[in-house]
Amino acid sequence: MTSVLRxxxxxxxxxDRQVLKDVSFDVVAGRMxxxxxxxxxxxxxxxxxxLGVLAADAGQVTWRGEPLSRDARRRFGYMPEERGLxxxxxxxxxxxxxxxxxxxxxxxxxxATDGLLERVGLAERGNDLLETLSLGNQQRAQIAAALVHDxxxxxxxxxxxxxxxxxxxxxxGVLRERATAGAPVLFSxxxxxxxxxxxDDLVIIADGSIRAAGSREQLRSAYTTPRFELVVETxxxxxxxxxxxSLVDLDGARAVFDLAAGTxxxxxxxxxxxxxxxxxFRPVTPSLAEIFREVAK
Amino acid sequence: MNVMQATRxxxxxxxxxxxxxxxxxxxxxxxxxxAAAATILPPLLSGGPSTVxxxxxxxxxxxxxxxxxxAVPDDAAAEQAVRDGDxxxxxxxxxxxxxxxxxxxxxxxxxxxxxxxxxxxxxxxDPVVAxxxxxxxxxxxxxxxxTFGVQIAQSIIEEKxxxxxxxxVAAVPVRxxxxxxxxxxxxxxxxxxxxxxxxxxxxxxFGDNTTLLSLLGPAISWFVPFFLLGFVLIASMWAAAGAxxxxxxxxxxxxxxxxxAVMLPFFAVIFLNDNVTAMRVLSYLPFSAPTAMPxxxxxxxxxxxxxxxxxxxxxxxAAGFLLAGARVYEGSLxxxxxxxSIRTAWRERETLG
Numbered sequence: 001m002t003s004v005l006r007x008x009x010x011x012x013x014x015x016d017r018q019v020l021k022d023v024s025f026d027v028v029a030g031r032m033x034x035x036x037x038x039x040x041x042x043x044x045x046x047x048x049x050x051l052g053v054l055a056a057d058a059g060q061v062t063w064r065g066e067p068l069s070r071d072a073r074r075r076f077g078y079m080p081e082e083r084g085l086x087x088x089x090x091x092x093x094x095x096x097x098x099x100x101x102x103x104x105x106x107x108x109x110x111x112a113t114d115g116l117l118e119r120v121g122l123a124e125r126g127n128d129l130l131e132t133l134s135l136g137n138q139q140r141a142q143i144a145a146a147l148v149h150d151x152x153x154x155x156x157x158x159x160x161x162x163x164x165x166x167x168x169x170x171x172x173g174v175l176r177e178r179a180t181a182g183a184p185v186l187f188s189x190x191x192x193x194x195x196x197x198x199x200d201d202l203v204i205i206a207d208g209s210i211r212a213a214g215s216r217e218q219l220r221s222a223y224t225t226p227r228f229e230l231v232v233e234t235x236x237x238x239x240x241x242x243x244x245x246s247l248v249d250l251d252g253a254r255a256v257f258d259l260a261a262g263t264x265x266x267x268x269x270x271x272x273x274x275x276x277x278x279x280x281f282r283p284v285t286p287s288l289a290e291i292f293r294e295v296a297k
Numbered sequence: 298m299n300v301m302q303a304t305r306x307x308x309x310x311x312x313x314x315x316x317x318x319x320x321x322x323x324x325x326x327x328x329x330x331x332a333a334a335a336t337i338l339p340p341l342l343s344g345g346p347s348t349v350x351x352x353x354x355x356x357x358x359x360x361x362x363x364x365x366x367x368a369v370p371d372d373a374a375a376e377q378a379v380r381d382g383d384x385x386x387x388x389x390x391x392x393x394x395x396x397x398x399x400x401x402x403x404x405x406x407x408x409x410x411x412x413x414x415x416x417x418x419x420x421x422x423d424p425v426v427a428x429x430x431x432x433x434x435x436x437x438x439x440x441x442x443x444t445f446g447v448q449i450a451q452s453i454i455e456e457k458x459x460x461x462x463x464x465x466v467a468a469v470p471v472r473x474x475x476x477x478x479x480x481x482x483x484x485x486x487x488x489x490x491x492x493x494x495x496x497x498x499x500x501x502x503f504g505d506n507t508t509l510l511s512l513l514g515p516a517i518s519w520f521v522p523f524f525l526l527g528f529v530l531i532a533s534m535w536a537a538a539g540a541x542x543x544x545x546x547x548x549x550x551x552x553x554x555x556x557x558a559v560m561l562p563f564f565a566v567i568f569l570n571d572n573v574t575a576m577r578v579l580s581y582l583p584f585s586a587p588t589a590m591p592x593x594x595x596x597x598x599x600x601x602x603x604x605x606x607x608x609x610x611x612x613x614x615a616a617g618f619l620l621a622g623a624r625v626y627e628g629s630l631x632x633x634x635x636x637x638s639i640r641t642a643w644r645e646r647e648t649l650g
Binding site for chain 2: 048051052053054070073074076078080082083084085086087088089097098100101102145146
């Protein structure tokens with residue numbers, strides 16, 4: 001059985017405002033799942049419920065088929081959206097402390113801390129007080145704090161916000177390692193290009209409801225009208241009159257068009273070849289941003 | 298890992314951080330210096346036996362009384378010795394005692410016969426001491442519960458302000474966080490008092506003040522449980538106050554009621570300490586009991602059952618405040634937008650798994 005973190009019919013209200021409505025999705029082991037939604041869509045509330053920091057009004061969260069207990073959650077790694085560590089403690093000391101709070105022995109916590117600080121490039125700053133580090137380095141310390149106990153499941157709220165490009169690469173590398181090692185990784189981000197580059201699976205939330213969930217490819221094919229780009233030698237204006245074609249963009253010899261449902265693209269290609277050489281003919285895959293705009297409407 | 302282990306980890310961190318805090322170390326050293334000075338200096342200043350200038354012929358009884366004798370050839374030289382400051386007093390023909398501005402009691406009693414004195418209440422305490430000792434207890438309770446209570450509040454606010462609280466809450470039960478902080482505060486407070494007590498006792502032994510020491514014994518041993526419960530009572534209020542705000546700058550607004558709950562009983566005990574009825578009432582009210590009851594005990598005014606009843610009342614109050622403080626703490630810990638009202642915190646507690 002694959003290890004799955006599953007949310008099943010989770011509701012949550014704050015006062016009269018219902019912020020999560022019947023939220024259900026899976027985070028599968030070994031895959032990076034991107035969690036996308038606008039501000040106030042419910043991402044942070046969902047993650048807090050997964051970690052047990054907030055209680056769900058209804059529904060449940062299960063891991064490997066079992067409802068989550070505090071002991072199971074202690075083996076989760078969590079990076080909250082609102083960052084923070086102790087400013088007046090050294091990096092090494094507080095990462096070790098957090099390791100112990102997650103159940104490591106003092107020795108194991110120290111060893112794990114040394115390894116991680118090495119991995120995120122903070123080994124030499126380990127004994128400095130957190131407040132003396134640059135913001136980027138504080139973020140690296142935060143990643144180390146989330147990973148020190150070698151978590152079974154990673155839940156990261158906006159892990160890339162505020163990171164410089166080098167740090168993004170480091171963090172991406174570390175997360176990939178964990179996913180490859182078999183941990184489910186759920187991360188939220190509003191930087192859709194980063195999500196597009198990283199995620200295997202995608203969950204889109206808007207206004208407290210899950211609008212779409214699945215692998216990136218599934219979503220791409222499910223949420224787009226078939227769109228193609230055609231480049232010919234001469235003017236491509238004739239496409240306007242071709243049955244089933246609606247032009248999106250026409251620029252002399254280059255055209256982008258959608259096909260009506262049930263229309264095959266091959267006749268269009270043949271028609272183009274009859275008129276002269278075809279320089280390019282390819283499906284246009286929509287960007288995540290386009291899918292998101294489509295789905296979150 | 299259970300709640301106990303988590304509590305211990307949290308407490309250990311709090312103590313470790315505090316022991317490196319320069320302000321805390323300096324204030325502890327200052328306390329110790331005050332305790333040492335207060336116990337060692339008075340006997341030293343009262344300065345041993347007087348030096349008496351006297352002719353060798355009259356020196357016998359003064360030597361026998363253990364006074365320091367400065368032998369001089371005649372009465373004029375004796376008077377000059379006092380004027381020059383070489384002697385505290387002089388005994389001249391008559392006999393008469395000469396001194397500059399203060400009659401030397403030890404010299405006078407060496408030269409006179411005193412009637413026998415029979416004390417009917419030999420255990421009664423010197424009235425000056427009877428005031429100073431309870432005042433010292435009240436002061437220690439006041440200062441310590443204030444200092445360490447504020448520190449508990451600050452540590453709670455720091456975790457809210459830096460947002461690390463969300464990571465902590467995801468890892469350990471909220472009540473372990475609170476219990477760890479209370480435990481650390483109590484250990485540090487007791488530790489500081491114990492250090493002060495050790496220095497004070499050493500000072501009294503050094504200054505040969507063992508009578509006072511034997512009188513203080515029972516009062517101190519009763520002061521400890523009253524102090525502990527009283528501290529939990531006050532610290533619970535500080536914890537709740539700290540949890541309601543998000544920034545250290547805002548603590549002033551919520552801490553006023555806590556300050557009053559500490560200060561009013563303190564001044565009531567200080568100003569009403571010779572009003573028997575008022576003290577009896579104060580010794581049962583949980584907020585003033587930690588200072589009022591040891592005072593009544595020290596002045597020999599409280600029966601054994603009164604101590605037990607007062608302590609039981611205090612225990613109930615402390616437990617109640619601890620539970621209420623914990624509920625407010627749980628309800629407001631994750632509300633990081635602005636100040637939380639007590640009512641909201643009370644109602645909106647999360648049921649954490």
